[in-house]
Amino acid sequence: xxxxxxxxxxxxxxxxxxxxxxxxxxxxxxxxxxxxxxxxxxxxxxxxxxxxxxxxxxxxxxxxxxxxxxxxxxxxxxxxxxxxxxxxxxxxxxxxxxxxxxxxxxxxxxxxxxxxxxxxxxxxxxxxxxxxxxxx
Amino acid sequence: xxxxxxxxxxxxxxxxxxxxxxxxxxxxxxxxxxxxxxxxxxxxxxxxxxxxxxxxxxxxxxxxxxxxxxxxxxxxxxxxxxxxxxxxxxxxxxxxxxxxxxxxxxxxxxxxxxxxxxxxxxxxxxxxxxxxxxxxxx
Numbered sequence: 001x002x003x004x005x006x007x008x009x010x011x012x013x014x015x016x017x018x019x020x021x022x023x024x025x026x027x028x029x030x031x032x033x034x035x036x037x038x039x040x041x042x043x044x045x046x047x048x049x050x051x052x053x054x055x056x057x058x059x060x061x062x063x064x065x066x067x068x069x070x071x072x073x074x075x076x077x078x079x080x081x082x083x084x085x086x087x088x089x090x091x092x093x094x095x096x097x098x099x100x101x102x103x104x105x106x107x108x109x110x111x112x113x114x115x116x117x118x119x120x121x122x123x124x125x126x127x128x129x130x131x132x133x134x135x136x
Numbered sequence: 137x138x139x140x141x142x143x144x145x146x147x148x149x150x151x152x153x154x155x156x157x158x159x160x161x162x163x164x165x166x167x168x169x170x171x172x173x174x175x176x177x178x179x180x181x182x183x184x185x186x187x188x189x190x191x192x193x194x195x196x197x198x199x200x201x202x203x204x205x206x207x208x209x210x211x212x213x214x215x216x217x218x219x220x221x222x223x224x225x226x227x228x229x230x231x232x233x234x235x236x237x238x239x240x241x242x243x244x245x246x247x248x249x250x251x252x253x254x255x256x257x258x259x260x261x262x263x264x265x266x267x268x269x270x271x272x273x274x
Contacts, residue, residue, distance in 0.1 A: 034153070105254065126273040
């Protein structure tokens with residue numbers, strides 16, 4: 001029973017975590033709006049969410065066992081769910097910065113709304129389950 | 137927790153932008169300072185911004201705040217003003233004045249204040265989101 005509950009929350013939890021991460025990326029873009037040669041970053045939420053939910057393709061990170069300090073450390077890390085991409089600038093600027101403040105602000109506001117709605121959904125989910133528990 | 141690091145990111149941008157405003161204010165204030173502490177005319181200064189990613193992020197995916205990498209002096213030539221009565225005038229009657237461009241500095245100031253406002257908004261949004269996150273399930 002409990003694993004079903006956590007499965008139910010898992011999706012929204014993942015969504016909120018990704019929204020949070022995107023919020024961070026967008027705030028970094030806004031913070032670096034005047035940094036020369038800074039390239040604005042973003043990721044596609046849908047792709048990231050699909051990757052995160054598709055657990056079958058996942059392997060855990062692997063490290064080579066080192067038995068001597070002179071061994072070369074080897075590591076096979078799985079790529080993260082998030083595929084960070086660069087934004088294509090509509091209006092290139094002379095200092096090589098690709099932050100378009102209007103676009104970043106719009107995306108930031110959009111992401112905020114999505115974050116809040118995910119929170120709301122999670123709250124509603126919890127209330128429903130609480131009600132089911134208390135009903136006797 | 138990423139929402140907390142938004143505070144760091146936006147906070148670093150606030151510091152950097154206010155330093156930029158400070159430098160612009162200093163340039164504007166000293167637009168006519170023919171003598172500085174070193175006996176030479178004031179030279180305009182500019183801040184250089186740089187991305188400041190926290191350590192431990194995967195290569196090529198760094199995101200982070202901004203820092204002021206340094207304050208550099210403007211290399212453009214100084215202004216020469218003909219004023220033979222000025223005690224600083226040379227043999228030809230010219231006074232070397234600072235190379236401050238007041239129009240550029242005003243624009244710089246406006247740009248910095250707009251960026252500052254945007255960062256304040258980011259900070260407020262992050263704060264609201266955190267407060268909302270804390271009320272999950274209530």
